[in-house]
Amino acid sequence: MLAEYGEIKTSIIKTKADNKRLTTQLLNLQNATKVDQALFQQKQLKKKQLEQAMRKLSELKKAVNTTTRGFISAKQMSRVLNELTNKSTKLNLISLQNSLPEPITVITKTDITENSGNEVVTENKVYKHRMTIQLRGKYADITTYLHEIETMPWRIFLASIELQSDTYPYSTISIEFYTLSLEQGWLTL
Secondary structure, three states, rough: OOOHHHHHHHHHHHHHHHHHHHHHHHHHHHHHHHHHHHHHHHHHHHHHHHHHHHHHHHHHHHHHHHHOOOOOOOOOHHHHHHHHHOOOOOOOEEEEOOOEEEEEEEEEEEEEEOOOOEEEEEEEEEEEEEEEEEEEEHHHHHHHHHHHHHOOOOOOEEEEEEEEEOOOOOEEEEEEEEEEOOOOOOOOO
16 A cells, blocks of 8 residues: 555655746747737737838829929920910910029928827929920910910919010010929920
8 A cells, every 4th residue: 555655645745846937938938929920910910011101102202293293304394385385376485594403402300100190201202394485476276375375285384574675566475484393404305
């Protein structure tokens, strides 16, 4: 019986040691699972923030495209000038002058992700290209010309118009206008 008692005691000690070892392993697995869950949650949060940032970037790209639609590139300017000067065969071109481009700095702040507090400040330059065109002709032809300029597919902004009456029925008009471009260069041939 003593032998049995010794075997049972050894078996109990071994079972307690196995139980302690298994409990330690279980606690380690639970801790590892908690760490994995925390990492998974962080990964999900980062993924959500990235998706929000990508959506915001897409929105910003659409806004830029909408805003810059109609801007005149340096490559298109020669075509625009050709159209401006040849819009009316009834008007005589007296002069055409351009000024140096004026940079306009546009600063925008954008919240990258909702509720993150992360802002991106971007600084973009848009260039204003001024021109003055002086034409001579009949008043009706001048008004037709101005209407045609307004209906051109590009954004041409009128800065000033000066009309001087000459010998009837002729007048001289001086039109200062400007275009906007993302390029500093005014004309590419």
